[in-house]
Amino acid sequence: MGYSYRDAGVDIQAGNEVVERIKPAVARTLRPEVLGGLGGFGGLFKLDLSKYPNPVLVSGTDGVGTKLRLAFQMNRHDSIGQDAVAMCVNDILVQGAEPLYFLDYLAVGKVEPKRLAEVVGGVARGCEMAGCALIGGETAEMPGFYAEDEYDIAGFSVGVVNEDRLIDGSKIQAGDILIGLPxxxxxxxxxxxxxxVFETYSLDEQFPELGEPLGEALLRPTRIYVxxxxSLLPGGEILGMAHITGGGLTDNIPRVLPKGLGIRIDTSSWERPPIFALLQRLGDVAWSEMYRTFNMGIGFVLIVHPEDKDSxxxxxxxxxxRSYIMGSVVTGEGVAYEDGNSGIGSWK
Structure with a gap:
């Protein structure tokens, strides 16, 4: 008897079992605009033109990156899917878009139905938090390409905003205020x-300042701000927004500013989770590098006129x-940091 696909390392039955396991989680994300269910060749979504008469579709795609390595090491797979959703929906939110639906892509060395159901369960939970539907996805079993106990996850989201409600930062001017969300x-x-920095430490290591094992602090999922x-956008006060991802505060906030404008940030104006100080201390990482690599405790930034900051x-x-008034827009391009509390001083 000749070889089968299963002999080559691809188990179609195990893939079908994953689909059955995830159906209840996916069902919790559905919106009235979704047509059909899982199993089709494409996900169907009927746009509500009474709510969006002049629709602009906004899309975003991303993955989770090397944070996956921690999930493998800790054998914890129930939150990494939330990270994948967050990285996409927070991005499209920046332009004022409501996330409508999400699709994921999972590439694995070997289909383990329980583990993959945990991953997709995290995706579904993220979709619930964002109010968007999980309308499809793909699981690709790739033996010999990925190790049997490893996988990669990516996804994309599509959102919508009325054209006259697009937020593009064009109304931002010097003197406007930055409001940070933790x-x-x-x-x-x-x-x-x-x-x-942590390669010589166990993920079970207990650092007093963390109050929890190192791995727990590192694996905590990305917040979803949708x-x-x-809820704020109908008020019309928001001039610009930034999702603080790769490049940190230093690179992400300037992306939404008109040419000729920069920002001044008071880094003593918000509370930083202790993981950042621990990283800086153990790795002797320059503060400028910290603020260009990590979010430093601020995951999302709003820009408003001064008269609107309190409201x-x-x-x-x-x-x-929670929110923090963390800085202002200034004339001249670039980012200037000041932190009188920590003695960091100023840099650009």
Whole structure:
């Protein structure tokens, strides 16, 4: 008897079992605009033109990066899917878009139904947090390409905004105020540096300043900011937004500024999770490098006129969301940091 696909390392039945396991989690994400269910060749979504009469579709795609290595080491796979969703939906939110749906792509060395159901369960939970539907995905079993106990995950999201409600930063001017929303930790960026700093430490290591094992602090999932931010947008106060991902505060905030404008940031104006100080101390990482690599405790930034800062902060507080007035827009390009509390001094 000749070889079968299963003999070559691809188990179609195991893939079908994954689909059955994830159906309840996927069902919790569905929106009224979704047509059909899992199993089709394409996901179907009927856009509500009464809500969006002048629609602009906004799309984003991303992965999780080397944070996956920690999930493998800890054998914890239930939150990494949230990271994949967050990296996409937070990006499209920056332009004022409501995330509508998400699709994931999982490439694995060997299909392990329980583990993959945990991963997709995290994706579904992230979609619920963002209010978007998980309308499809793909699992590719690739023996000999990935190790049997490893996988990669990526995804993309599509959102929509009425054209007259697009947020492009064009109305930002010198004197406008930066409002920061806290991160939950490293989110999904800078892990190559973080893993280098901590390579000689166990993930079970207990550092007193963390109050939890090192691995728990590093694996904490990326926050999803969609629902509180969408609640703010009808007020019209938001001039620009930035999702703080790779490049940190230094590279991401200037992306939304008109030419000729820069920012001044007071880094003593918010609380940094202790993981950042630990990283800086153990790795002797320059502060300029820290702020260009990590989010440093700020995961999302809003820019508003000075007269709107108090009302926006109050609205965020009413939504249960902490916020920090963290700096201002200035004439002249670039980023200037000041931190009187830590003695960092100033740099550009």
């Amino acid at each position: 991160s939950s930790g490293l989110h999904s960026n800078g892990y190559s540096l973080a893993r280098k 629902k509180p931010i969408l 926006v902060c109050q609205k965020l507080d009413d939504l249960g969301e």
